[in-house]
Amino acid sequence: MPIVPRLSAGPLILILPDLRDYDRLRSTFRWRIPERYNIAADICDRWAAAEPQRTAILEVAPDWRVTPVSFGLLRERSNRLANALRARGVGVGDRIAILLPQGRSVLTAHLAAYKLGAIAVPLAALFGVDALSYRLGDSGAKVLITDAAGLAKTRQIAEPLPDLALAISTDGAETGAEDWERLLAGASADFTPVDTGPDDPALMIYTSGTTGNPKGALHGHRVLPGHLPGVQMPHEFLPQPGDLAWTPADWAWAGGLLNMLLPALHFGVPVVARGHARFDAEEAFRLMADLSIRNAFIPPTALRMLRSVDRPREHFALNLRTIASAGETLGAETLSWGQEALGLTINEAYGQTECNLVLASCAAIGVSRPGSIGKAVPGHEVAIIRPDGAVCAAGEEGQIAVRRPNPVMFLGYWRNPEATAQKFIGDWMTTGDQGVQDEDGYVRFIGRDDDVITSSGYRIGPGEIEDCLLKHPAVSLAAAVGKPDPLRTEIVKAFVVLKPGREPSDALISELQDFVRQRLAAHEYPREIAFRDELPLTTTGKIIRRLLRDEA
Numbered sequence: 191m192p193i194v195p196r197l198s199a200g201p202l203i204l205i206l207p208d209l210r211d212y213d214r215l216r217s218t219f220r221w222r223i224p225e226r227y228n229i230a231a232d233i234c235d236r237w238a239a240a241e242p243q244r245t246a247i248l249e250v251a252p253d254w255r256v257t258p259v260s261f262g263l264l265r266e267r268s269n270r271l272a273n274a275l276r277a278r279g280v281g282v283g284d285r286i287a288i289l290l291p292q293g294r295s296v297l298t299a300h301l302a303a304y305k306l307g308a309i310a311v312p313l314a315a316l317f318g319v320d321a322l323s324y325r326l327g328d329s330g331a332k333v334l335i336t337d338a339a340g341l342a343k344t345r346q347i348a349e350p351l352p353d354l355a356l357a358i359s360t361d362g363a364e365t366g367a368e369d370w371e372r373l374l375a376g377a378s379a380d381f382t383p384v385d386t387g388p389d390d391p392a393l394m395i396y397t398s399g400t401t402g403n404p405k406g407a408l409h410g411h412r413v414l415p416g417h418l419p420g421v422q423m424p425h426e427f428l429p430q431p432g433d434l435a436w437t438p439a440d441w442a443w444a445g446g447l448l449n450m451l452l453p454a455l456h457f458g459v460p461v462v463a464r465g466h467a468r469f470d471a472e473e474a475f476r477l478m479a480d481l482s483i484r485n486a487f488i489p490p491t492a493l494r495m496l497r498s499v500d501r502p503r504e505h506f507a508l509n510l511r512t513i514a515s516a517g518e519t520l521g522a523e524t525l526s527w528g529q530e531a532l533g534l535t536i537n538e539a540y541g542q543t544e545c546n547l548v549l550a551s552c553a554a555i556g557v558s559r560p561g562s563i564g565k566a567v568p569g570h571e572v573a574i575i576r577p578d579g580a581v582c583a584a585g586e587e588g589q590i591a592v593r594r595p596n597p598v599m600f601l602g603y604w605r606n607p608e609a610t611a612q613k614f615i616g617d618w619m620t621t622g623d624q625g626v627q628d629e630d631g632y633v634r635f636i637g638r639d640d641d642v643i644t645s646s647g648y649r650i651g652p653g654e655i656e657d658c659l660l661k662h663p664a665v666s667l668a669a670a671v672g673k674p675d676p677l678r679t680e681i682v683k684a685f686v687v688l689k690p691g692r693e694p695s696d697a698l699i700s701e702l703q704d705f706v707r708q709r710l711a712a713h714e715y716p717r718e719i720a721f722r723d724e725l726p727l728t729t730t731g732k733i734i735r736r737l738l739r740d741e742a
Contacts, residue, residue, distance in 0.1 A: 206422045206568060210555045219568035223415050223597055228386045229393075230268065230304035232414065233455040235383070238265035246455055247294055248434075248481065250464040256481070258460075259294045267294070268301035269381035270374040275306060277377070278356055280333055282307035282384060283391065285353075287331035289313040289322070289340040291465025292441055295360045295370070297451070299335045304392055304411070307384035311394050311406075312442035315340070315465070321404075323347040325396055326354060329406055329604065335370075337361045388412035388597070394604055395444050397543050406604030407543045414452050416598030420547025420567045421453040424514035424537035425485050426554040429457040433511070436462035436478065437487040438469050444543050445517055450487040459485070471496045479506035486510060489517045491727065493524050493536065494660065494667060498689070502531055514539055516547070518732055519635045521657030522560040538563050540635065542621055544600040544613065545592050548572050549633055562632040563625075570596060574627045579615040582627070587636065590625040591618035641735050643672035645680050650714055652735065655682060658706050659716075664692040665702070669725050669733045670716060673742035683742045684716035685725060694721035718742075 209215050237244055242262025249257045280286070286303040288310060290296040296312075303310040311329045313322060322343055326334065330353040334344065338361040345366075356368070363369035386392070389410040396404040422428050428435075435454040439446035454461045462481055466473075469492050478486065488496070493515055502508065510532060516539040528536040535553035540563040549572055551557050551564035558564070566572040571593040574582040582588040592599065594617050602610040613619055624636040635653060643650040652670035659668035667687040672680035686702065688694065699719045707715035726734040 206419050206427060208427065212552070212555050212557050212565065215555070215568045216566070219419065221415075221569055221597060223388050223412055225387065226385060227388045227411050227415070228304055228383045229411050229414050229452065230301040231383050233452055234261055234264050234268065234301050237261040237455075237458055244458065245460045247297065248460055248462045249293055250462060250477065250481070254480070264294065264298060264301060266379045267298045267374060268305060269379050270377040271298055271302035272305045272381045272383075273377040274373045275302060275308075275333065275356075280306060280308060280356070284308045284333070285311050285329045285331040285394065286333045286335065287311045287313055287326055287329065288442070289315065289317075289334065289336040290360065291315050291337075292446075292463040293465055294463070295335075296441055300447075304386075305381060305383040307386055307390065309391050309394050309408070311396075312447060313340075314440045314442040316440065317343075319343050319346045323349050323351075325404065325406075326351050329394060332356065333358070335360070336367075338364070341367055386411050388415075389601065391601060395442075395447075395543050405606060405609060407600045408602055408604050409600050412597040413448065413600075414456065416596070417448050417453050417547055418456065419569050420539060420541065420550055420598070421449060421514075423550040423552045423557075423567050424539045424564075425512045426537070426552055428454070428485060428512070429459045430484075430511065433457075433459045433484045434462065434482065435459050435485045435487075436464075436481070436483045438466075438474060438492055439487060439489055444541075444546050445487060445489060448546055449514070449516065449539070454485075469495060471499050475499055475502050475506045475508070478510065479508050482509040484509060484511040485514075486512070487514045487516075490515055490520050490524065491518070491667070491732075493520070493528070497524070497527050497531070498666070503533065508532065510534060512537065514550075516540060519563070519653040519657075521653060521660065523657050523660050525560050540564070540590075540633070541598075542623075545596060545598055545619055545621075547598065548592050548596075549590075559632050562628075562634050564633070565631045566633075570598070572633070573618070574625055574633070575615065575618055575620075577615075579618055584627060584629040587624060587626050589639070590621045590623045590633065590635075591615070592621070593617050594619055638735070641671070643670070643680050643682055645672065645675075645678045645682060645713055650682065654710060655684065655706060655714055655716065658709050659684060659686060659702060661709070662702060662705050664688055664698060667725055669735060669738055671735050671739045671742055673718065673739075681717040682714065683718040683720070683738075685720050685722050685738055687722055687725060 238261040245258045246261045247259040288299045334357045359367040360370040392411040393409045394406045437450040513536045520538045537551040540549035541547040548570040549563045574588040575591045626634045655670040656668045666689045669685045673683040675681045726737045
């Protein structure tokens with residue numbers, strides 16, 4: 191029998207059967223996506239009709255006051271917003287840009303967009319002026335929903351945005367922006383969502399831009415049910431009684447929105463919301479302890495920052511059941527830290543903005559292996575392929591690819607059919623990530639095509655070097671890239687952020703080089719090391735190695 195919440199608002203679209211055996215899960219799983227489906231009707235209105243007072247969001251204010259937000263309130267406010275936007279000419283297919291921190295307002299905006307049949311375009315609060323200008327212009331957003339901080343940035347945009355017809359501020363009316371609360375108060379609380387199908391556009395998330403200009407990955411409403419098994423696997427059969435979800439990832443990123451927020455609400459699991467400008471390890475532990483958070487999605491960079499807190503279980507009454515991580519390879523060192531410091535196995539997952547959560551670990555059923563991402567999530571066909579699309583043999587390096595059709599796969603790049611076509615080799619959607627699959631089905635991530643270092647005939651993935659450097663007591667963060675070299679093609683160059691109290695020196699460079707050489711191999715040690723106060727990161731927490739390669 192499938193696991194369902196104690197209080198159910200009706201039949202769930204799909205759920206992993208309660209089979210604690212990976213092979214049986216793979217063989218018995220079947221997609222059950224309805225012919226008509228709307229994300230907002232599923233994650234909000236369905237629950238609001240059955241249990242309007244059920245908690246959807248727990249908002250944590252800067253002073254740590256906690257305010258529950260019910261499904262009933264979210265339905266009412268999203269209906270009002272949908273009516274207000276429709277009255278201003280917003281309809282099916284229009285793009286609604288959402289630039290807000292975690293909280294009820296960003297979710298309300300998403301729900302209203304889905305109900306209208308419009309396309310939500312989430313934008314990260316940490317985006318600068320140029321990043322916002324590009325995405326607002328490229329998407330042709332008709333509406334921008336933001337706060338005072340977001341408006342201040344958009345006023346600095348020099349390029350014209352001819353498609354942008356309406357700006358709304360949650361902090362009140364300003365020049366060129368309408369008042370959010372006044373807008374909602376003047377609209378009806380009754381709204382019938384547009385009758386959408388699973389392939390109708392719902393959401394556009396821009397790629398992180400690690401290899402060039404970001405592209406808008408357009409998703410249909412089916413993107414949510416497509417994510418569910420990929421969330422349940424690393425969160426070990428979510429939902430379980432007492433589950434409470436949180437992620438420090440911005441809800442504008444696929445990791446925050448689709449790896450946690452929307453799937454949790456589908457299952458009726460409350461989600462903790464706390465907007466913040468910068469991740470703080472002590473504050474994160476306090477939040478998880480004070481609210482008794484059970485399920486966390488924490489990107490690898492944030493996990494490495496959590497390691498700065500010594501013996502966290504002695505200082506914080508943690509009640510964690512699962513931690514999932516994705517976005518970059520986790521590394522054996524961080525996995526080991528999770529077991530020792532937190533008392534649980536961090537389950538790694540893999541995907542891309544275009545096709546997310548297709549590989550995962552699940553320690554509860556024995557699918558976990560250090561140095562590996564995991565295995566294919568039930569419902570997804572993932573392989574390592576050669577340049578001609580042929581499937582690699584076990585142990586052979588190639589490109590990670592996902593076969594279509596697949597409900598979690600994007601509809602295409604926004605207004606870019608050429609780039610969409612280039613993403614495929616036959617029915618395989620390529621990822622640009624190199625990997626190896628062993629005879630047991632585990633996939634080991636090597637690196638992006640352009641991140642892999644070629645030195646003296648060896649192909650070297652940066653992740654293994656970075657993981658090794660992190661084992662050194664002086665290192666807080668590390669990135670490895672290839673630097674052109676006339677003799678070896680490339681040499682390994684490492685960029686290192688030191689822990690507080692440690693100072694750069696030539697002696698430390700030699701020490702770190704010997705440390706890697708002794709633990710990996712002579713051809714893998716960094717022949718050059720540069721110390722930095724910080725590393726360039728995307729808003730999703732990924733290291734932008736392209737910038738480091740340019741510097742090298």
